[in-house]
Structure formats: structure tokens, C-alpha cells
Amino acid sequence: MAERKVTSLDVAALAGVSQSAVSRVFTPGASVSKKMAARVRDAANELGYRPNVLARSLITGRSRIIGLVVAYLENPFYPDALERFSTVLQGEGYHILVFMTSGAGEGVDRVIEELMDYQVDGIITASVGMSDDLASRCSAAGIPVVLFNRGQADDRLAQVTSDNIRGGRRIAEFLVAGGHKRIAHVAGWQGSSTGRDRKDGFLAGLDAAGVMPVSVVEGEYSREVAAEATRALWAEHKPDAIFVGNDHMAFGVIDVLRHELGLSVPGDVSVVGYDDVPMAGWAAYDLTTLRQPSGQMVARTVEMLLERIGSPDVAARKEMIEGDLILRGSARVPEGWT
Amino acid sequence: MAERKVTSLDVAALAGVSQSAVSRVFTPGASVSKKMAARVRDAANELGYRPNVLARSLITGRSRIIGLVVAYLENPFYPDALERFSTVLQGEGYHILVFMTSGAGEGVDRVIEELMDYQVDGIITASVGMSDDLASRCSAAGIPVVLFNRGQADDRLAQVTSDNIRGGRRIAEFLVAGGHKRIAHVAGWQGSSTGRDRKDGFLAGLDAAGVMPVSVVEGEYSREVAAEATRALWAEHKPDAIFVGNDHMAFGVIDVLRHELGLSVPGDVSVVGYDDVPMAGWAAYDLTTLRQPSGQMVARTVEMLLERIGSPDVAARKEMIEGDLILRGSARVPEGWT
DNA sequence: GAGTGAATTGCACAGGTATGCAAAAAGGCG
DNA sequence: CGCCTTTTTGCATACCTGTGCAATTCACTC
Known part of the structure; x- marks a missing residue:
């Protein structure tokens, strides 16, 4: 009943080529002739082959997974941000591993350690801080961290907030x-x-x-x-x-x-x-x-994170996004207020 | 600057034992003597070693990742469910990879294919259906699927809804x-x-x-x-x-x-x-x-999913959870209504 | 057709872990 | 102490892919 997983070797055998050829066809920017690409793609489609992201990340050292730590989704600001994060990151070929942590302090650190077990390429924490010890462990492991809507003095942590x-x-x-x-x-x-x-x-x-x-x-x-x-x-x-x-x-x-x-x-x-x-x-x-402006804040957070994933030596920045006062009906508006 | 990742081999070298010994110490239920366990743990703590989940899943065939597909988080029913899912699954040692899919149909299938690339152990779709073709691919790949708050006739798909x-x-x-x-x-x-x-x-x-x-x-x-x-x-x-x-x-x-x-x-x-x-x-x-009753619905969904991950031959079930009418102030209450 | 450089392909290995198997150690018993 | 059983340990391999290197093919030019 449980069929064997189809691997690049199976595709290679069917197409009568080497395994490396299959790998190259599915690696953007690799050197492959049109003919080869066509043959491999045909074989792959016939078998329903898709590259195993986990095996790939074992060798490339990048998982294309971003860890997102969030304390509570009750405040609608955070589901909104989560939805934006997911959409933006999906567009960049990344995906989000979500970790909830009830309460602050203790729990956060444990959760972030679990995150690192998954070899995430980067971490976004929404409305949570982290211990100095853990911050240095992340930095030692080369995992960039961006705090979203939360500030912390630590120099190794990037952050995006409003003013x-x-x-x-x-x-x-x-x-x-x-x-x-x-x-x-x-x-x-x-x-x-x-x-x-x-x-x-x-x-x-x-x-x-x-x-x-x-x-x-x-x-x-x-x-x-x-x-x-x-x-x-x-x-x-x-x-x-x-x-x-x-x-x-x-x-x-x-x-x-x-x-x-x-x-x-x-x-x-x-x-x-x-x-x-x-x-x-x-x-x-x-x-x-x-x-x-959660759209801008999310966009900036992702930019900073991806930039630091690309070049690990970039310093962590702390950024503020300006927001306007939105006048509605729950408060008296002063005369002549602009 | 970017330190090398510490592996089980490093720990083994420091503790003066074999790599397999290290692996066994971190594998619950494996055969290890107390003395060995202690030595390995000391070495691991000294180096800050933690097992690489991705490498592990390559060999065990289980990633301990559950894919969650959700269409939109604007309706607060879904953030609430997401929070519950995450908490419950974290308790079981699983984590959630979130995929947003704007709109139905086309997009869902593409997203689920990406999900399968991550070798997820199971899939939960919240308020989203999937094509018959994809349902059979999941079933062929041995990946159980549970539809949350959505029904679909397909026999290979489990589902949890209210009545x-x-x-x-x-x-x-x-x-x-x-x-x-x-x-x-x-x-x-x-x-x-x-x-x-x-x-x-x-x-x-x-x-x-x-x-x-x-x-x-x-x-x-x-x-x-x-x-x-x-x-x-x-x-x-x-x-x-x-x-x-x-x-x-x-x-x-x-x-x-x-x-x-x-x-x-x-x-x-x-x-x-x-x-x-x-x-x-x-x-x-x-x-x-x-x-x-979203708490019950989530609990039942997770139970069904884990059961089918454990024993792949269990048939997909379709379950309904009963819910009550909650009387509040937005509608006239009939006299004598119970 | 020979010769050149560029493009393509295959070979072999690495990445970090789990596990079957055989070897070694430990424990039990007379 | 010798023998046998059980537990513990190490060795080697497999999981699936990407990539450096060398070998091969290809496309051109003279």
C-alpha cells in the first residue's frame, strides 16, 4: 500500500542518465542542455518526482524555512501580520514554521532551541523577546533574528517597530x-x-x-x-x-x-x-x-532578514516605521486639527 | 565568524565514543548504559550539541512536521484554530509549516505540492478543499490528510466538521x-x-x-x-x-x-x-x-491525523461535532425556548 | 578533417543521522 | 574460574541530493 518514495535515482534510471543530471535539471542556474532537460522532465513527470527539500538542505546548508515565534493570536494585529509574512515569504521561496509560546521568558528560549533543531535559515519573533544567552547562540550558529514589533537592546538582534x-x-x-x-x-x-x-x-x-x-x-x-x-x-x-x-x-x-x-x-x-x-x-x-503600517513593517522585516541570510556579516539594524494618527469617531477632534 | 555546526561526530570525539553511541543517547528507547549516557550528555552540553532534525528525518522517513493550509486569517475562527493546533501539536512533538493560499482551486494544489516537498508527516487543510488528483497523490505517498471545517466526498480524505x-x-x-x-x-x-x-x-x-x-x-x-x-x-x-x-x-x-x-x-x-x-x-x-466547538474540533482533527500517521492503513473517517445554539442579544428569543 | 575552446555530462563524495549486525563487555550461575 | 545469556558498543551502510573535478561531447574555425 505504502509506495516507495520516488527519488532522483529512479528518474535517472528511467531517463537513462546519471543522477547528477537529474539534480542539475532541478537546480536553477546549473549547466544542462535543452535535450537533457526535456528528457529528465518527461521522466520526472511520469513518475511524479519532486526533489526532497530536506535532503537538499542537508547538503546546501539552507532549509528555506523561517521560524516564526508568536505569543498569541488573539490580538488581530498578529494574524494579519502572519498572513502577510507567509505570503511575502512564499513569494521568495521560503516557508514558515510556526511556534506558539504562551507567556514570555522561559518558554521562548525552549521554543527557539526547538526551532534551531530544524535548521531554520532565520527567525522572526513577533511580540516576544529572547534571552541574551540565546541571542548569542543564534548569532554563533549564524542564524539571523529579527524582532517584529518589539525592541531589545542587544546588538545582535535586528528589529522593526513603529516609532x-x-x-x-x-x-x-x-x-x-x-x-x-x-x-x-x-x-x-x-x-x-x-x-x-x-x-x-x-x-x-x-x-x-x-x-x-x-x-x-x-x-x-x-x-x-x-x-x-x-x-x-x-x-x-x-x-x-x-x-x-x-x-x-x-x-x-x-x-x-x-x-x-x-x-x-x-x-x-x-x-x-x-x-x-x-x-x-x-x-x-x-x-x-x-x-x-503592518504591510510596511512586514516588508521591511523580510527584507532585513533575507539580506542577512544572504550575507551573514551585515550588522543587525534597528528600524522604525512611521505611522499616522487615523481620525475616526471614537475621540473628539480638535478644531482645525490637520 | 560563522562557526561550524557541531555534529554528533564532534560530540563522539570529545566523549571518546562512537557516533552511533551519541545517536543512541538522543534516541528514546535505544540501548545505552547509564555511564555512557552521562558522558555523552556532558560532552553534548559542553559543545551545545542538538540533533539535526532534518538529517534525522532523512533516515527515519518522518519529519515531525505537519503542513497546515489555510485560505485566510481574516475570519477570527481560523487564528483561534491555528493557535490551538500549534499548541496541541507542539505537545505531541510536532510542528506546523503554514501555507497560505489566496482563493481556492488552482492555488491549493500548487501549495500542497510544495508542502509534500518538505516531506511533511501529515496535512491539515482549514477551509480548503483539494483536487481528486492531488488527493490520490497524497494517499499514494502515504501522507494522511484531514480537512478541517470542510467536507469533501473523496474517501481518501478524512474530515472534521460540525453538523x-x-x-x-x-x-x-x-x-x-x-x-x-x-x-x-x-x-x-x-x-x-x-x-x-x-x-x-x-x-x-x-x-x-x-x-x-x-x-x-x-x-x-x-x-x-x-x-x-x-x-x-x-x-x-x-x-x-x-x-x-x-x-x-x-x-x-x-x-x-x-x-x-x-x-x-x-x-x-x-x-x-x-x-x-x-x-x-x-x-x-x-x-x-x-x-x-473549535477546541473539540481541533483535538479530534489532531487525534485522527496522528492515528493515521501511526498506522497508515486506518481508513479515513468523516466526523461531525455537535454544537449548541448560543443565545445572546442579537435575536429575539421565543418565549419558553430552552 | 584537424584543432581549439566552450558546453555538457558522469563519477565520486559529502552532508548528519539512525540502525542491522557482529563483536565486545557485562552479568549470572554452578 | 568457566560457561552461557543478556546487554552494550562499534562498524559500516543507507537516506537523497548537490557539486567539484575530470572526461566527454559539441560547435566552430581554418
Whole structure:
């Protein structure tokens, strides 16, 4: 029942040529005559032969596999990015081996070791960091790593983020210009660079305008935690504007404000998010938010990764992509705001 | 700069034993003495050795890679399933190679051929079918395939779905019992079994109650198409209830009804979806919907796949998982409905 | 047709691991 | 200690392909 796998030797035998000839026909840029190519292709088609990528990578040293580590797909920003990564990389002849890691720290390192067992050509981590020890092991093994939407000081790690500090600052300016007096922040996870940078930028922006926030609480990038924080926030401070650390939490915040507390957004409270996930444009939320241009971020990440796969001595770069504030209906727009 | 990869031979040399000994230490169930194991492990740790999965799979014939083909991640049902798949399979020592295929037909086959080049141990297709020709090639190559959330007549293909016909029928009964008189259906893509089955079950249920639908239109599982269909539907038929082929479209339908047409859901129109994605429970939509128990479906899919990887002669089964109607606030609930 | 250079082909080996088989070591028993 | 059984170890090979090298063929020119 279980048929034997058809190998290049079988094709060679049928076509009456050597195995190397078959290999060359399937290796772009190798030296083969038209006649030979035709004969081999005919034989290959007849037998249904396709080169074994694993055996090939054993000898070339490249697997054409990219490892992608991602913590959670609940926030729609990441499925969106995953879909883009997969499409772009497929176009370049690479494929994605996905590793989920619940939680940060410990688990991430174990998962990346498993990844290296597969001889991946490169690693992309979405919203996760890694230990210094592991970073140096990757670098020693010649496996380039790019952090997507996450910053880390280590020089061996490349990274692509948006300018989160500037984004946070811009949102502060926007809310202040809108005449809000009681401004609060439901921050992203403070264990992440994005969460810290957005908060720092936001507070710096408020400070520059001489405004003190009424409250800053942690939302941990979790919808539930953010929702709970919102209840407490309202009970205690009655803010008239909330900057939420990402869209995913912002939806939870809006739901609590509208449907539990019976408030109007933006009538009673303005809400601003961060990311501009597709859902932010849906009428139910119509969320004003700072866009992270995920298409550009993905494209740049892949470029950097492939460049370093091609020439391993290229230094790891850290890049920021600029994003705009997208004005929608969840926050009062200052008059004359451009 | 680029250090040489450390192999089992290096470890063997350092430990003063043969390469086969090293191999046996890293092969569960092989015959090794405690002393030998200890010496080898010490040497391996010192050099940072880990077995090369690709070389291993070349000889064992198993790659411990599962190919996952998925059409689009926009519908949150699929990221959710992907996350579950990855977690469950990681627990079993497998990993997922992801392939996106935009659109159906042509592209799917090409993608699955690429997948087979990686010598995957099994294939899961989420919301995608495949050609008969390719199905027989997979079966000939001994690669088990399980269709997730998609049915196809082919006997060589296993599949896991929910009981979509029964689900559709149940929704019909629910809407009729609710006293709705002008019932419409925005159907899922009719090229898919789920789209057809839900529609057929729904129409059969209406028919059994002696009710004619005022309109049945195609939504193609696209938010935009469904939204457009809703505008036309309202203009022409003014339905008082709409069954939408999945939750993802239902959100678009509700947005149009509420925010473009100024209608009340469920006051003017009841809306029922299908899937029960996490978002369906969010207050903004609070969607009544038929749950597809994705945890169970994923678990069953993996079980079937692993079983067939273990013993290739097991016949492909077709399974249905039952799901409940989840009552929420987007549709009028009949009095005394259980 | 001989001679030249270029293009094509085959040979042999390498890449890192698992495993059957035979040899060696260890253990048990009288 | 000698014999036999069981366990452990090493040797050699196979898995499937890509590629350097040498041999062969081809295409031209004089």
C-alpha cells in the first residue's frame, strides 16, 4: 500500500542518465542542455518526482524555512501580520514554521532551541523577546533574528517597530488639543518595549503641555485586564479621555464604557487606540487610533532578514516605521486639527 | 565568524565514543548504559550539541512536521484554530509549516505540492478543499490528510466538521419560533460544503415549518460582500430576521443595519450567526450564534491525523461535532425556548 | 578533417543521522 | 574460574541530493 518514495535515482534510471543530471535539471542556474532537460522532465513527470527539500538542505546548508515565534493570536494585529509574512515569504521561496509560546521568558528560549533543531535559515519573533544567552547562540550558529514589533537592546538582534514614543506623544498632543481635562492611560504590558515606549511618549507629551494624567493603569495587552481597569478607572477618576495601549484592549474599554457604564463614546469619554487593526474601521467601534503600517513593517522585516541570510556579516539594524494618527469617531477632534 | 555546526561526530570525539553511541543517547528507547549516557550528555552540553532534525528525518522517513493550509486569517475562527493546533501539536512533538493560499482551486494544489516537498508527516487543510488528483497523490505517498471545517466526498480524505445541516435547521426553528415573518439568509460561499450545508439545513428547517424565506443571497464569507448584500436586501425585502452564514459576515451585517440603515438589532431585525468566535461574546455585537466547538474540533482533527500517521492503513473517517445554539442579544428569543 | 575552446555530462563524495549486525563487555550461575 | 545469556558498543551502510573535478561531447574555425 505504502509506495516507495520516488527519488532522483529512479528518474535517472528511467531517463537513462546519471543522477547528477537529474539534480542539475532541478537546480536553477546549473549547466544542462535543452535535450537533457526535456528528457529528465518527461521522466520526472511520469513518475511524479519532486526533489526532497530536506535532503537538499542537508547538503546546501539552507532549509528555506523561517521560524516564526508568536505569543498569541488573539490580538488581530498578529494574524494579519502572519498572513502577510507567509505570503511575502512564499513569494521568495521560503516557508514558515510556526511556534506558539504562551507567556514570555522561559518558554521562548525552549521554543527557539526547538526551532534551531530544524535548521531554520532565520527567525522572526513577533511580540516576544529572547534571552541574551540565546541571542548569542543564534548569532554563533549564524542564524539571523529579527524582532517584529518589539525592541531589545542587544546588538545582535535586528528589529522593526513603529516609532512608539513619537506615537504616544502625538496622541497626547491630540487629546490635549481636543480640550480634554481628565486624561487617563490604560497602558500596554510594561514588560514589553512597545508598552513602555507608548506610555513614556504619552506622558512626555502630556508633560510638555503641562498636563498631568488623572491615572495610568496597566492593561497587560489583555482585553479582560483592560476592561477591569476601566471599571476601576471610572469609579475613581471619571476621565474624559483614555489612551489605550493597543486597539485590542481599546475595544474592551469601549464595550465597558458604553454597555456597562452607559456612557457615550466620544460624548462622555474619548478613546484612542494603537495599531489600526482592520476592526478599528468597523462601524461598531470606529476607533481613532495610531496606525502601525503592518504591510510596511512586514516588508521591511523580510527584507532585513533575507539580506542577512544572504550575507551573514551585515550588522543587525534597528528600524522604525512611521505611522499616522487615523481620525475616526471614537475621540473628539480638535478644531482645525490637520 | 560563522562557526561550524557541531555534529554528533564532534560530540563522539570529545566523549571518546562512537557516533552511533551519541545517536543512541538522543534516541528514546535505544540501548545505552547509564555511564555512557552521562558522558555523552556532558560532552553534548559542553559543545551545545542538538540533533539535526532534518538529517534525522532523512533516515527515519518522518519529519515531525505537519503542513497546515489555510485560505485566510481574516475570519477570527481560523487564528483561534491555528493557535490551538500549534499548541496541541507542539505537545505531541510536532510542528506546523503554514501555507497560505489566496482563493481556492488552482492555488491549493500548487501549495500542497510544495508542502509534500518538505516531506511533511501529515496535512491539515482549514477551509480548503483539494483536487481528486492531488488527493490520490497524497494517499499514494502515504501522507494522511484531514480537512478541517470542510467536507469533501473523496474517501481518501478524512474530515472534521460540525453538523452544519442540523445547525442550519436549528436556526430556522429558532427564528420561526421567535415569530419572525420575513426571514432572509446571507449565505456562506456556495463553493464550500459548510456554506451549502448551512443553507440547505436552514431552508429545510423553514420548509418544515411551512415558511418561505423572503430572500437568500450569497455572502461568499466576505464581510464586504455580505455588507453590500445587506443593503440590497433591506432596500428590496425589509426582512425581520437574517441568518448569516458565519459570525465574521454577521458583524458586517449588523454594522450596516445599525449604523447605515439606522435600524435596531434585534428590535427591527434579528441576526443570527454561525461559529461563535470570541468576538461574538463582546458587548458591541452580543451575537446569537451557533457554536462550532473549535477546541473539540481541533483535538479530534489532531487525534485522527496522528492515528493515521501511526498506522497508515486506518481508513479515513468523516466526523461531525455537535454544537449548541448560543443565545445572546442579537435575536429575539421565543418565549419558553430552552 | 584537424584543432581549439566552450558546453555538457558522469563519477565520486559529502552532508548528519539512525540502525542491522557482529563483536565486545557485562552479568549470572554452578 | 568457566560457561552461557543478556546487554552494550562499534562498524559500516543507507537516506537523497548537490557539486567539484575530470572526461566527454559539441560547435566552430581554418
